[in-house]
Amino acid sequence: MPATIHDVAKKAGVGIGTVSSVLNNSRPVNPATRQKVLDAIKWLDFVPNPSGRRLSMGKTHTIGVVIPFFTIASQIERLRGVMSVIAGSDYDISLYTVETVPQRNKVLQRVARRGHIDGLLIFSLSPTEEDLQRIKQRQVPTVLIEAYHPEVHSLSLDDVAAARNAVEYLINLGHRKIAYIGDYLEDPFGTYFSRNRFEGYCQALKAAGITVDKRYQRQGWLDRSEARQLALDLLQLPDRPTAVFAFSDEQALGVLEAARDLDISVPQQLSVIGYDDIRIAHFAQLTTVRQNLFDSGVKGVELLLNVIEHPNATPQHIQLPTKLVIRHTTAPPPVMENIL
Amino acid sequence: MPATIHDVAKKAGVGIGTVSSVLNNSRPVNPATRQKVLDAIKWLDFVPNPSGRRLSMGKTHTIGVVIPFFTIASQIERLRGVMSVIAGSDYDISLYTVETVPQRNKVLQRVARRGHIDGLLIFSLSPTEEDLQRIKQRQVPTVLIEAYHPEVHSLSLDDVAAARNAVEYLINLGHRKIAYIGDYLEDPFGTYFSRNRFEGYCQALKAAGITVDKRYQRQGWLDRSEARQLALDLLQLPDRPTAVFAFSDEQALGVLEAARDLDISVPQQLSVIGYDDIRIAHFAQLTTVRQNLFDSGVKGVELLLNVIEHPNATPQHIQLPTKLVIRHTTAPPPVMENIL
């Protein structure tokens, strides 16, 4: 049976209030007394019971992190950023992964309640109005990463610009037949960035006077093997694209796999650009849009910890920078194609 | 201010004991009364405060998961397995990542205490005697995954046999100069599997009458870029190896990168085998030793939940199967080499 604060008090011959004061430095204590208490704590191997502390203080010292697409490397990088900050604080991390829509709803309903957590960090999910209502009503400090809602603090990317930029790069290389492989635009999780990246893709094409061709657009689940299927289909079109802009690195890797399946050499016959710059992207030599994932995790918790301190601050919306990283999956289109 | 059980009791015109009974089905309640209580709960949007519940029941409904090498894909796969089970239970997951030795110690000290968590799941870390003492003393139900200690429940692999098997495969292909790139044998985290895999490597060589050559052994931090450096060194030896057995896929990928740096073609001039079968391994076409990572997570929590129910069960030690998955980074050694 673990020791309690009363055991310590008795052992040290002081009152429980004094022990608590020593534990939390909450009021001055005579050095001699403090030493007695410390000795007793050590002797009894006492650790304050967090449940008691929580109940008494009304704080849980826990931050909930909600992560969809957990299979995807980018999320892990963010989480690492979060953990690096948390390790130096006295908060714990409660992890909630989301793989399906019902799960998403269940998690958002169950988690966003006072008493479970002190704050909520949500990756890549834009809350619905209903979710938001609940969050606001329960007054749970919340920060969104890679998602947006005007009434909640958020960190997001200028996806439109980043995607446009990437596609412009392909256009400048000479590509005209540029395909897009992405997430479902009306994705069930209610995210915006899917539409944003697609929007950027369209903008770049239009600006260059290239017609946006439906045949060159494919949507699928955010997952390498599905992207591979989509790409197989795409690359067997009679007039196949010379470049693919993928919504995510994960999907870009699927495209690379498909190209290999079909003996299409990259970048000679096909250029591929991804999005995220996950760690494998480096290995795969993938040209991609880098978002500083680790850093987004760091900034996200830091903001959240801040919001926990100052619950009534007006929502901040921070834009994170992106950068096109050029590696070896992009090149000018094959010459023949241009001649024909 | 959230409603409490007293508010509900007052609203429903019953006692708090009755409300609690309804909440937990802990004793029979007259249907009419129950309905009144349920109405009040709905009306007040009442959710029991977990801190109160925890304190009262002495259970935290939280499982701590300790994960070193979090950058490494294999750990994520395991964690996914864990999460898939937890999603259907009423436990929460508290995540503790470990990146350094001091952190390892801090985490094992702070986490393994009653009152924080109901159970502890430790990945890939063999506890020291001191850790163990603490764990036993505090009576925290614990399960090790990919680690071993006679006095704690564990899931582990027969690393010796798996490694021997992999190296035998290389030998059968005709290789004689087989290098090993691994973790530090005396690794600071106190793990066994490092030594075990090396042991398997040695056993295979000896059984084939090949002398174990120190020049062909490299140890480094478990990380792709460091492995790459080690491999660069190794592959520039005057009499360079024709095959490399790597301790992990992550390191095997580093070897592949080094080979590419040096324009050594794989598998024509160099064979590489990894260990784990992480998801990228498939993409990289890496021959590797598969351990069913997701499944190890599933089995691990299931065992832990069981141990939480029956704290005094004698320690179980489950061996997980492994399998050599042959892809395209292994081939017979170059013929010239054999002639010279």
Next chain:
DNA sequence: TCTGTTTTCGGAAACGCTTCCGAATCGCCG
């Protein structure tokens, strides 16, 4: 109608902590 049994329920106590009011002690000055 009375007694004994079963069903149903109220609320005090306990969980381990923090907070804070007020009491005790100390130190200083006149």
Next chain:
DNA sequence: CGGCGATTCGGAAGCGTTTCCGAAAACAGA
């Protein structure tokens, strides 16, 4: 030595649950 502010500390109250003792009500049997 007396008085007063400063310092130090004890422990009751309260946080929101669950548990459980025992009381009240309902019911059954004679």
